[in-house]
Amino acid sequence: MPTSPLPSDLAIARAAHLEPIAEVARAAGIPEQRLEPYGRHVAKIDLAAVRDLADRPSAKYVVITAITPTPLGEGKTTTAVGLAQGLSVLGHRATLALRQPSMGPTFGIKGGAAGAGYSQVLPMEQLNLHLTGDFHAVTAAHNLLAAMVDNHLHHGNELELDPRSVAWRRVLDVNDRALRNIVEGLGARIDGVPRQSGFDITAASEVMVILGLSTSLRDLRERLGRIVVGFTYAGRPVTADDVKAAGAMAVILKDALKPNLLQTTENTPVLVHTGPFGNIATGNSSVVADQLAIHTGDYLLTEAGFGSDMGAERFFNVKCRVSGLRPDAAVLVATVRSLKAHSGNYRVVAGKPLPPEMLHESPRAVRAGADNLRRHIEIVRSFGVSPVVAINAFPSDFDSEHAVIREVAEAEGAHVAVSTHVVDGGKGARDLAEAVVAACGEQHEFRYTYELDDTLREKIEAVARTVYGADGVDFSPTAAKDLERFEVLGYGGFPVVIAKTHLSISSDPTLRGAPKGWRLPVREVRAAAGAGYVYAISGEMRTMPGLPRNPAAASIDLDDDGEVVGLF
Amino acid sequence: MPTSPLPSDLAIARAAHLEPIAEVARAAGIPEQRLEPYGRHVAKIDLAAVRDLADRPSAKYVVITAITPTPLGEGKTTTAVGLAQGLSVLGHRATLALRQPSMGPTFGIKGGAAGAGYSQVLPMEQLNLHLTGDFHAVTAAHNLLAAMVDNHLHHGNELELDPRSVAWRRVLDVNDRALRNIVEGLGARIDGVPRQSGFDITAASEVMVILGLSTSLRDLRERLGRIVVGFTYAGRPVTADDVKAAGAMAVILKDALKPNLLQTTENTPVLVHTGPFGNIATGNSSVVADQLAIHTGDYLLTEAGFGSDMGAERFFNVKCRVSGLRPDAAVLVATVRSLKAHSGNYRVVAGKPLPPEMLHESPRAVRAGADNLRRHIEIVRSFGVSPVVAINAFPSDFDSEHAVIREVAEAEGAHVAVSTHVVDGGKGARDLAEAVVAACGEQHEFRYTYELDDTLREKIEAVARTVYGADGVDFSPTAAKDLERFEVLGYGGFPVVIAKTHLSISSDPTLRGAPKGWRLPVREVRAAAGAGYVYAISGEMRTMPGLPRNPAAASIDLDDDGEVVGLF
Incomplete structure (x- = not known):
């Protein structure tokens, strides 16, 4: 695929036509009197809107997840934005629900997180900085x-x-x-x-x-x-x-419970709300945003953090239990580079460019990493939901490489489409949108990995075996004792969250592909009694990142016109 | 004075008629396209509005300060609100500039800070919580x-x-x-x-x-x-x-530099912007808010923290130097209880009710504390500005007590008026408004306490002698050495801020009235090179408050309708 001379994300964002936010809301059926504007292009939505819309039909509900990503990420948000725009191109009304990016990492390695190219969430400065202060x-x-x-x-x-x-x-x-x-x-x-x-x-x-x-x-x-x-x-x-x-605390959080309405580069409505950590917490956007947005159109796309073993597993087993909503399909974002990385023959490091040899045409390297994709398709199927593989195209990809991904996905019976939404916007996601429409139209029956009246041990073991493909779980003596104590304290009916690396389906971040013949070690368990789950810690979980030697903050500034530079 | 059956602040606030914020802005001449709404009743004002309004006439500029307050405060904000409303009752267009209250103390001893009775800033929940996130x-x-x-x-x-x-x-x-x-x-x-x-x-x-x-x-x-x-x-x-x-940092603060527009109970425009600490910092609202608001009407009232020795001294010597604006009058808020407290015969403690004997009729006790009022009138005069004494009436006051304050103020040649704005709104501040109009009409010539090319030592000594009435300053050896070092480092041209107690004109919080025969001890000096001043520390300055045994937070909650209770 030839590289296109694409303007910078910043240039595209500044040139984009933004609709007044009341107009975006109106198109989604949200009454104007429920909006609390924050500037001209962001509004909070009063939760009374949930009741206003309750009698409208429910949209098809699609979770956007991914295969196991490289440390660079595989463009899940961007694909979600592109797909929402693609559905609109097909004449469907689509709404997108995203997590709010954390401001801290924006000044670290990461830079902004608002999509890319012609598939962005706008206004991107507000999105990446304070937004509405939640x-x-x-x-x-x-x-x-x-x-x-x-x-x-x-x-x-x-x-x-x-x-x-x-x-x-x-x-x-x-x-x-x-x-x-x-x-x-x-x-x-x-x-x-x-x-x-x-x-x-x-x-x-x-x-x-x-x-x-x-x-x-x-x-x-x-x-x-x-x-x-x-x-x-x-x-x-x-x-x-x-x-x-x-x-x-509730008084301080009163307004923060209201979802924030933004729009995509093509004016598709986007609800951005809450940003729980993907490794120790649920990694999903809010329940109220989805409960509201499910009545705003034909399709509701909601993004879950990291791969399907991480955010999507919690989406299915935790978030859907709380919301009562039932998903119809799951989009697995896959990239050529991530499959090549799963071959185990390359080393990808956060904040560094890809090794140049990963950019050479190599369908063989893609095929060598395909087990990871196969495993994620199985994970999605374990929930009774239709899988759609979205090949997020990069300018450095080759058709021969896309063909391998397509072949693997089809062999597993999954829908699959190449999407060029970064370069082409919604038009580039047309095939993907058609695949999603087809998947949602299929017969499917959603199911959880475990029942709430299973013991906490059984729930953790069920996720480890069914989702991660582990041979079993090794609980440390402390963890085993604490799980018993939690049952006594009345936490036994909670669902579970397993805090593990997102860089492997296993608990060992160095294992690529679809690791087999391993057991999940659980060092420690903790109860989040307010949130309502028990979490099991497997491996080192860092809950406070550090800044790198040359943080992004050092290049972020205002130019002479007072415009932000360096944020993207 | 008989006590009136006044509804609670909360009941008055909820019953008040709020104008759409664009309407409040329009009445003040601020173009709607410069507004960035935050909900329906708060907006940020883009700084481009300063240029839009630059050719309009300048308002009279009045600083609202106070005599030395008791730890309970003497209703300075409330009086400022009442006065702004009173000026409107007289047919003048008035704008009020206030500091934003700090959220932390709201959950400690203090509760909300949004005025009282029929002289409040609205919406008070937003004001006391996040406002626009600055x-x-x-x-x-x-x-x-x-x-x-x-x-x-x-x-x-x-x-x-x-x-x-x-x-x-x-x-x-x-x-x-x-x-x-x-x-x-x-x-x-x-x-x-x-x-x-x-x-x-x-x-x-x-x-x-x-x-x-x-x-x-x-x-x-x-x-x-x-x-x-x-x-x-x-x-x-x-x-x-x-x-x-x-x-x-500038990128993070970009929107925070825009002043916030709210309104009073009677729809007078209020700019609420920045909240620097009153003891170690300037204790004044923002320069940009005043530079904008000076062109929005006939009178701009701006509040300075604590007594005239504290916030107003920095208003004159620091803020006015930066803004280039020249004040016309200063309102000194005085209460019967604060003058009684300056008699030295009562003990007033923050968070506790007044000693009951302070509520007995006692013009003698008021007279015994009158030196404090006299000294604050002298302080205001030292800046060449016309003093107006505002007697903030409480239901427990007696006419005989107000008469003493009036007599003392008139003997010093100051304007004086009783104001019942808490009970009566703007109508109750009519006399005060007339006094302010008269004071602004007088001949006056604003002057600073010191020149910027004086040495830092000379500046500190000038404030101590001229404003505080000290006999001189005792610098610790470290402070003296550091002042010399600051001159070498290029900070010699900065104005100074003296961090001392606000509970006495002296540096000893236990000294009431107008202490004489004392010297100001300066333990330590620091440079705030970004803000552009040197500050001298006299006495113990706490820069992180603690919570009391029974914090206000313990009573703050949401009721069954999701409304905030306990905040006021």
Whole structure:
């Protein structure tokens, strides 16, 4: 495929025609009186709109996921945007639901995250910076709880909270490794109780997941109240309600529960809402956004973080349980470079260019990595949902390489299409859109990996075997004991989230393709009692990123006209 | 005065008729295309509006200050709101400029800060919570710089920054004493460089002052670049530009530089913008808000924090120098309770009710505290500005007590009026409005306390003697040496801010009235090279508040209809 002389993302974004946001809402059937504008091109949607739209027909519901990505990412958001535009080109009304990007990493390795080329979410500066302040609200609510906990310890500790048991850290939306581990409460007697603690990035906050899973303001308030901050000396959980913080937290988060409406380069409506971490949390956008958007058109596309073993597994087993919505199809974004990487013969590093030899024409290298694609198709099928393989085309790809992916996908009985949405916008995603329409029209019956009344151990084992293809799970003695304790504490009915690397279907980030003959080690388990799940930790999970030697922030600035440069 | 059966602030706020914000802007002459709505009743104003309005006549410029307040505050904001409404009742077009309240203290002792009764700023929930996210932007920009500094130390410290010299702490808008003193960078080698540091409240950030003093986006960018984060081992300053953080900080703050438009209970326009700390920083709302609002009507009222020795002194000597605007009058808010407190015979404690004996009729007790009022009138006169004493009437006041204040003020040649704006709205501030109109009509010539080419020592001494009435200044050896060093480093031309208690005109918070025969001790001096001033620290300055035993947060919640309760 020849390379096209494509203008920069920034140039395309600035040249794009944006509709007034009320017009985008109107086209989606959202009444104007439910909009709270934030500038001219972003609006929050009052949750009363969910009731307004309740009698309208439900859209087909499609989750956008991926095969196991390289550390560079495979353009899942961009493909989701392109596909939404492609469905519009076919004459369908499509709405897209995305997670809000975290601001911290924007100043680290990553730069902005708003799609690419002619498949972007706009306005991209707002999207990548504060948007409507939801992340800031999560930070404020989370840290108010932390302050209330330490204040309780300071003023006599009536609840007999064991300071060493306090698991509620603080959060900031900044990549700051120096805050990972701190000692706080130093100084004089009036400066609090000294103890070890630390900061996570805001996207890793349980408050973020709660915001993403709540179905109403009341549900939000109740989930916040159930957050467990630590345990008494006698081992009883101490909650946010116990330290009287949850009401004020709900007040801080009141507006943050309203989804944000933006648009694509081709004016397709996009709901951007919540950004829970993809490895320790659910990695999906909000339940309320999907509950609203399901009544706004013919197709609702919702993106889930990382590969189908990660965000999509939680989409199916956690988010869909809470929302009550049933997916019709799953799009697996695949790229030539990711399949080549799964051959195990190349080394791809975040923040570095691809090894040049990966750009040579090599259908053989693509085929050598095809097991990963096959496994993800199986994962999607395990949920009873129709798989569609989206080949996200890069200028450096060759037709012979696309042909291999197509052949593998078809051999598995999956729909498949090449999409050139980055270069061509919605027109380039026309084939993909047709494949998605066909998949949604097929007979399918959605099912979970496990039932809620299975034990926590059984749920973790079911995900490990059915989704990851592991031979079983090895629980550490502590993890096994804690799982029993969680059943006693009443968390046994929760679904599970397994915190593992996203760079392999297995728990070992160095294993490419579809690893076989391995067991999932579970070192530690924790309960997110407010969000309502138990998570099992397999491997090293970093919840506060650091900045690289040359952070993106160093090149971001205002030009002489006050315009942002270097963000993309 | 009989007590009136006044509805609660919340009931009055909910019953108030709010104009669409575009209508409020139109009445003030601000073109609609310069508005960026944030919900229906708040808008940011693009700074291009400053140019749009430049040819319109300038309003009379009135600073709202106070006598030395009790720890409960004396209703300065409320009086400012009432006066703006009173001027409108007289047929003048008035605009009000206020600082944004800090969210942290709202959850501590304080509760909301939006005026009271029929003199409130609306919508009060937005005002007291996130508003348009400006404080959050300051937090994010400040902490990005902190992360960049620690990242520089982590990745080899090319600039040879001495870690022990790093004075740039982190900030959060939460009352959290446990963060005052921390050790960060603990853990493994990849978790940063261990060092002592801590957190201040966001309002205490130099970034907040910079936002308040910048006259344009370019000026903001340059001031951010000049922030000094620490010194090299050789003693040279290391700036935000040196660690390449200032461009990204400016990008984060781009929208925060735009003033926020709200309205009063009677639909008078209010610009709410920036909230720098009153004791270590300037304690004034933004320069850009005043530069814009000076062309929006007949009168611009701008509030300065604490008493005239504090916020107003910095308003005159720092803010007016930067803005180029010249004040016409100063309103000194006085209350019966504050004058009684200055008698030295009562003990008023923050967060506690007044001692009941303060509510007995006692013109004698008021007279016993009158020296404080006399001294504040002298302070205002020292700047060549006409003083107006505003008696903010409380239901518990007696006419005999108001008569004493009136007598004292008139004996000093000041204008004076009783104002019942809390109970009566603008109509109750009619007399006060007439007094302000009269004061602005008088001959006056504004002057500073010192010239910029005086030495830093001379400037500090001038404020201490002329404004505080001290006999002189005692510099510690370190402070004296640092002042010399600052002259060498090029900070000699900066104005000065003296960080001292606001509870006395002196530096001793226990001294009531108008203390005489004392000298100002200066323990330490610091340069805020980005904001552009040197500050001298006299006494203990707390830059991170703590929560009380029973914080306001514990009573704040959502009711069954999702409405906020307990915030006021």
